[in-house]
Amino acid sequence: MSEPRRIAAPVVIAGGGPVGLALAVTLGKADIPCVLVEPRLTSSPIPRGQNLTARSLEHFYYWDCVSELRAARLLPAGFPIGGITAYESLASEHWYAPPGRETVADFYYQRNERLPQHLTESVLRARLQGLGSVTAFFGWSVTSASQHVGGVRVTARQDGGAGRCEIEGDYLVGCDGAHSLVREQAGIGSSGEDFGRRMVLAVFRSSELSERLSRFPLRTTYRVLHPELKGYWWFFGRVDATKTWFFHAPVPDDATAASFGVQALAGLIERAAGSAVACEFQHVGFWDLRINMADRYRRGRVFIAGDAAHSHPPYGAHGLNTGLEDAVNLGWKLAAVLHGWGGPGLLDSYDEERRPVFAETGESITEAIADDRAFLERYSPRRDPAEFELAWSGRTSAETAPASYEPHYAGSPIVWGPAGAVSGVRGEHTFGARAGHHLPPAKLSSGADVFERLSAGFTLVALTADQQPGAAFQDASRELRMPLQVITDSFEGPRTAWARRLILVRPDQFVAWTADDPPADAVAVLRRAAGYCDPGPGRRTGSRGDFEP
Numbered sequence: 337m338s339e340p341r342r343i344a345a346p347v348v349i350a351g352g353g354p355v356g357l358a359l360a361v362t363l364g365k366a367d368i369p370c371v372l373v374e375p376r377l378t379s380s381p382i383p384r385g386q387n388l389t390a391r392s393l394e395h396f397y398y399w400d401c402v403s404e405l406r407a408a409r410l411l412p413a414g415f416p417i418g419g420i421t422a423y424e425s426l427a428s429e430h431w432y433a434p435p436g437r438e439t440v441a442d443f444y445y446q447r448n449e450r451l452p453q454h455l456t457e458s459v460l461r462a463r464l465q466g467l468g469s470v471t472a473f474f475g476w477s478v479t480s481a482s483q484h485v486g487g488v489r490v491t492a493r494q495d496g497g498a499g500r501c502e503i504e505g506d507y508l509v510g511c512d513g514a515h516s517l518v519r520e521q522a523g524i525g526s527s528g529e530d531f532g533r534r535m536v537l538a539v540f541r542s543s544e545l546s547e548r549l550s551r552f553p554l555r556t557t558y559r560v561l562h563p564e565l566k567g568y569w570w571f572f573g574r575v576d577a578t579k580t581w582f583f584h585a586p587v588p589d590d591a592t593a594a595s596f597g598v599q600a601l602a603g604l605i606e607r608a609a610g611s612a613v614a615c616e617f618q619h620v621g622f623w624d625l626r627i628n629m630a631d632r633y634r635r636g637r638v639f640i641a642g643d644a645a646h647s648h649p650p651y652g653a654h655g656l657n658t659g660l661e662d663a664v665n666l667g668w669k670l671a672a673v674l675h676g677w678g679g680p681g682l683l684d685s686y687d688e689e690r691r692p693v694f695a696e697t698g699e700s701i702t703e704a705i706a707d708d709r710a711f712l713e714r715y716s717p718r719r720d721p722a723e724f725e726l727a728w729s730g731r732t733s734a735e736t737a738p739a740s741y742e743p744h745y746a747g748s749p750i751v752w753g754p755a756g757a758v759s760g761v762r763g764e765h766t767f768g769a770r771a772g773h774h775l776p777p778a779k780l781s782s783g784a785d786v787f788e789r790l791s792a793g794f795t796l797v798a799l800t801a802d803q804q805p806g807a808a809f810q811d812a813s814r815e816l817r818m819p820l821q822v823i824t825d826s827f828e829g830p831r832t833a834w835a836r837r838l839i840l841v842r843p844d845q846f847v848a849w850t851a852d853d854p855p856a857d858a859v860a861v862l863r864r865a866a867g868y869c870d871p872g873p874g875r876r877t878g879s880r881g882d883f884e885p
């Protein structure tokens with residue numbers, strides 16, 4: 337057998353699904369050389385995660401491929417992205433169209449989008465080609481991963497070929513999905529809730545279903561709540577505007593392709609749709625409904641992101657969006673450390689910021705299943721139609737999920753959040769600038785949105801005629817050798833909604849610090865934001881230790 341090829345790069349990425357690709361683009365844009373290893377030569381054609389939030393579209397804007405992403409969509413521009421909820425079947429008289437993510441659209445610089453995951457991946461793969469610092473090994477698999485005091489060592493094998501490769505790096509990131517080899521070999525445990533529910537995923541063509549659903553306002557997803565399902569759903573989603581659909585549904589625990597064939601599936605679709613519909617199946621697969629979260633997102637020089645770190649059922653369409661945010665959060669921090677200005681706590685803050693976000697996301701999914709189950713047990717149009725009608729109509733106004741789902745890092749050790757704040761997803765969208773929260777967009781006096789002016793490093797938005805705060809921050813950034821740009825403007829018009837005159841924005845568009853008056857010590861403000869933070873008594877310091885450089 338020939339000697340394995342040996343290569344070296346600061347960052348090795350195992351897995352080139354959407355999250356690994358997103359991390360490679362983030363690092364590539366920051367001029368950090370990295371090697372990405374992915375077995376699949378092309379993206380899998382299963383639609384999987386389709387709903388991309390407005391926040392995810394901001395990532396595509398900064399990755400310079402937002403137009404390419406929108407051009408890849410299968411639905412016509414302006415097609416309403418949202419859902420219908422119906423009782424017992426899609427033929428039911430009891431249904432509603434809950435408010436969707438459009439309710440929070442104004443809090444983001446981009447509008448949300450919907451397209452099959454393989455098309456999203458294709459856009460990211462194409463973007464990689466323009467980034468000279470990224471070396472991608474498609475058609476290769478990571479076979480082992482280890483770390484030592486000075487770095488990481490990864491071996492990879494060409495699938496179906498004779499190629500062997502040894503990659504040395506400073507850091508390894510496992511973006512290799514729910515069954516992550518990197519997570520396992522780094523000794524990172526995981527735990528969660530197994531609902532003990534086997535689910536089917538079918539992709540099929542049916543113009544008849546499209547016609548049948550024309551009785552509803554135009555939407556992209558249709559979920560059916562049925563007392564028999566105990567809070568789980570029959571769920572249809574459009575893949576394109578006219579005839580391609582996917583369908584999720586609970587099936588018997590031992591269902592396999594052999595035991596649960598297309599006839600059984602067609603019967604299930606008939607029940608969910610309310611009557612038989614002609615379907616031409618393209619894909620049938622099975623998955624188990626469980627929530628799983630890694631005990632830590634970092635061990636020494638090894639990180640995990642995306643489904644490798646957390647997985648949950650596609651209820652709420654958080655999986656892909658959460659993974660993309662992981663990539664952006666970890667990406668800027670790795671780049672900061674490798675460029676020499678990131679402090680010793682910066683890489684630990686990836687776990688400290690991102691794990692609480694997933695923990696609460698998982699909780700909210702569990703709660704939603706339990707709430708639906710309780711509703712279906714408590715109310716029935718056959719037992720008490722009037723009582724059911726009242727409770728059912730109350731559900732529309734109660735569905736505030738998009739507005740109250742606001743991932744934030746207010747409790748992070750690297751932001752200047754309020755004392756006692758805890759990071760998570762339960763919050764509210766506001767136009768105010770708050771430390772630890774996403775910066776809401778606003779127009780500058782030039783007419784440009786602030787998002788068009790934010791730098792790839794830190795940005796101080798100084799809404800004051802006084803030049804002193806900007807100068808102090810620039811001096812401090814020079815001292816710390818941190819990239820910082822100052823935007824000076826007036827505290828007028830749309831910018832008053834931020835309610836703060838000085839706003840320090842991180843490379844991921846989250847706010848690190850706000851004030852109205854210049855700080856006594858700008859160096860101290862920047863030091864914490866760059867990860868030179870005191871974790872405080874009793875605060876867990878992630879998994880630093882064993883192999884911390």
Ligand SMILES: Cc1cc2nc3c(=O)[nH]c(=O)nc-3n(C[C@H](O)[C@H](O)[C@H](O)COP(=O)(O)OP(=O)(O)OC[C@H]3O[C@@H](n4cnc5c(N)ncnc54)[C@H](O)[C@@H]3O)c2cc1C
Pocket residue numbers: 350351352353354355356373374375376384385386387453476477478479511512513514517537623641642643644650652653654655656657659
């Ligand atoms: C059936 C299904 C339906 C879904 N529907 C939705 C939805 O509607 N909405 C939503 O938000 N999310 C949905 N998801 C979840 C969403 O698809 C995932 O959250 C998303 O794919 C996570 O991306 P990832 O890159 O972390 O992991 P993956 O997409 O799983 O990618 C991991 C990559 O790692 C590669 N890999 C594995 N082992 C190795 C190895 N040894 N070496 C190198 N590479 C390796 C794999 O080939 C793969 O490309 C769905 C998932 C499934 C399975």
